[in-house]
Amino acid sequence: MPERLVHIVDDAPALAADNGGTLTMVLVLDGFLDAGNAAGRAAQHLVDLSDGPVLATFDVDQLHDYRARRPPMSFVRDHYESYDAPRLVVRQLADAGGTPYLLLHGPEPDNRWEAFCRAVREVVERLGVTRVVGIGSVPMAVPHTRPIAITHHANDPELLSAESPWRGELRIPSSAQSLLEVRLGEWGHPAMGFVAHVPHYLAQMDYPQASAALLEQVEIAGRLTIDLSGLRAESEDREAEITRYLDNNEEVAEVVAALERQYDAFERAEESGSSLLAADQPLPTGDELGREFERFLAGLDGPDAPDGDTDSQGEQD
Known part of the structure; x- marks a missing residue:
């Protein structure tokens, strides 16, 4: 018989009953939809504001590919220590007014996605979660000088608070987080989410502007x-x-x-109802942007990085 994938504490409080029958669970899975570390930084901000008890713990050993994403550890002079084991947990937090909510955060499972979804369903039903809200971010060909666009999605159209900018069907790589939204809908549990559009030339560095935009949603x-x-102070420093x-x-x-010219042309076209393809405003190719911004990313390693520093950054795992 397989081991249990999630352990929920026996004395988990009835948070929904104490909050008028509603309980939100924020969902942040690291590893896929997180350009600019926007979702990860948002999750850390929530924990920093109200680091509450862990109510559920997932068995990461059954979900994590250690060779693909090797956890860091310290080697101190002549011995190994401080192994940072990956953790996938549900925390009880509270907002500025004392309203309780949950945060499910940690590394995205590398395998057993369906089993993971069933385990989250157990958490939702056991703890009385009434709405799951996921956040993420993707790199887009947009300038950092314009408002951050957000794609809204949900497994129930009534949950949507804004119209989608997309038309038709897009075939995209799946994620455990997106599959979970689908499965929760099939099981009758409301789930929704927000994806921030991060300038793709800033996607490899922390972009707190997007973190703040996601948490506003x-x-x-x-x-x-x-x-x-x-987060807004961090955003001003980064800007x-x-x-x-x-x-x-x-x-x-x-x-x-x-x-900027391309973005503004798109905005004007949207407002007028005309074609989204702006005449005489060619968008730079990915290769062109990559070459131009290699130095950009290197120069933003830190606030005191020299202007002439053009060494390439190492690729992230």
Whole structure:
């Protein structure tokens, strides 16, 4: 008989009963939909604000591919120590007004997605979750100088609070998080989510602007109040870094300007109801952007990085 995939504490409180029969669970799985570390940083912000008890723990050994995503550990002079074991847990948190909610966060399962979905269903039904709200982010050909666009999605059309910018059907790579939304809908549990569009030239660095934008949506969907002042301060610092870099790198600034023109043309077309394809405004290719922003990313390793530092960053696992 296989081991249980999730362990829920025996004395888990009846949070929904204490909150008028409603309980939101925020869902953040690291490893796929997280350009700019937007969702991961958002989850960490929630924990920093209200680090509550763990109510459920998933058996990561059954879900994680250690060779594909090797956990870090420390080697101190002559011995190994401080192994950072991956954890996939459900935490009890509270918003600024004391309203309880849950946060399911940790590495996306590498395998056994269907079993993982069934385990989450057990958590939802045992703890009385009434709505699951997932967040993520994807790299897009958009400029950082324009508002962050958000794609809304849900397993029940009545949960949607904005119209989708997409038309027709898109064939995309699946994720455990997206599959979970589908399965929860089949089991009669409301689930929805938000995906931030992060400028793809900033996708490999922390982009707190997107984290704040995602949590604004979580506030609305989950009827929560979240202190975003810390994230907004980080966003201002990051924006200042980017501005300083662009002021000293004309070629990079020109590429951003091209993205701005394309973005604005799309906006005008949307408002007028005409074609989304802007005439005479060619979008730079991925190769062109990659070449232009290799130095951009290297220069933003830290606030004090020298302008002439053009070493390439190592690829992330």
